[in-house]
Amino acid sequence: DTEVTQTPKHLVMGMTNKKSLKCEQHMGHRAMYWYKQKAKKPPELMFVYSYEKLSINESVPSRFSPECPNSSLLNLHLHALQPEDSALYLCASSQDTTYEQYFGPGTRLTVT
Amino acid sequence: LAKTTQPISMDSYEGQEVNITCSHNNIATNDYITWYQQFPSQGPRFIIQGYKTKVTNEVASLFIPADRKSSTLSLPRVSLSDTAVYYCLVGDTGGGNKLTFGTGTQLKVEL
Numbered sequence: 001d002t003e004v005t006q007t008p009k010h011l012v013m014g015m016t017n018k019k020s021l022k023c024e025q026h027m028g029h030r031a032m033y034w035y036k037q038k039a040k041k042p043p044e045l046m047f048v049y050s051y052e053k054l055s056i057n058e059s060v061p062s063r064f065s066p067e068c069p070n071s072s073l074l075n076l077h078l079h080a081l082q083p084e085d086s087a088l089y090l091c092a093s094s095q096d097t098t099y100e101q102y103f104g105p106g107t108r109l110t111v112t
Numbered sequence: 113l114a115k116t117t118q119p120i121s122m123d124s125y126e127g128q129e130v131n132i133t134c135s136h137n138n139i140a141t142n143d144y145i146t147w148y149q150q151f152p153s154q155g156p157r158f159i160i161q162g163y164k165t166k167v168t169n170e171v172a173s174l175f176i177p178a179d180r181k182s183s184t185l186s187l188p189r190v191s192l193s194d195t196a197v198y199y200c201l202v203g204d205t206g207g208g209n210k211l212t213f214g215t216g217t218q219l220k221v222e223l
Contacts, residue, residue: 004155042199042213043156058210090155098204100146103155 004104006091012110015081021107023074023091031097032074034066035090037106043090049074050097081111116202116214123220130187132217134200137181142204145176145183150197150216159185159198187219195221 004025013019023032031050035043047066048056054066063085065077074091088108092101117135124130136145144163148156160167162174162183173186187194197218203211 042216044213045211048211056210088153092155098144100158100161101156102158103148106153106155108153 004091004093004102006089006104006107008107009105010108010110012112013078013081014112015083017081018077018079020078021076021089021091021109023076023093023104024072025093025102026072027093027095027102028071029093029095029102030071031094031099032068033092033094033101034074034076035092037088037090047076048097055097078109081109083111085109086111116200116212118198118200118214118217120215121218121220123222124190125222126191127189130190130194130219130221132185132187132198132219133182134185134202134214135182136200136202136214139180139202140204143180143202144204145174145180146201147172147174147183147185148199148201148213149194150199156199190219190221192221192223195219 007022033048034046036046037043045058046060049068052068052071063080067075088106090106091104094101146161147159149159150156160169160172160174162176164176167174175184197216199216200214
């Protein structure tokens, strides 16, 4: 199984809502990543988990809160988002942080 | 920080070889160079990764000069289905530059 799955595919939320994005992989990878991608722009790294520990936080606002419950799962908890946070949120995994990343299809988030 | 730049767009015809160059002047010793392909509304897909010299796999080749300040992705005999955005990714989460995607190159392949 060489697939990274993400749920939901689409999400519309108000600025006062709390929601979560989920990512799962069963490739035995020990590094997992969250990226944000705006239209016609490259993905921007948000967080990196290595061996279930947060190793990189690219100064992302606290309204985004990552969680890695186990080596196969990665969550991104969302609270009090702004309209400018609307984007495609991509999850990726890799064998470790020096290997190529496998990306999921993304969650298209719209904040109203 | 490895600032990574690419041509905005390239056009080609089916059957031709396409070379896309990525400039990364501030590449660090620990940094790897990885190329990805992305179709609209999909996640990027891994193409090839290298550290120095030349790497070849079943779909592409990657050329990296000795100074590693640039890299070139070579796609042999492109087809219509190769129309996509191509990104280089430079960096290392183990202590080098942070992972930075290039600006992306929109490749359009025509008949």
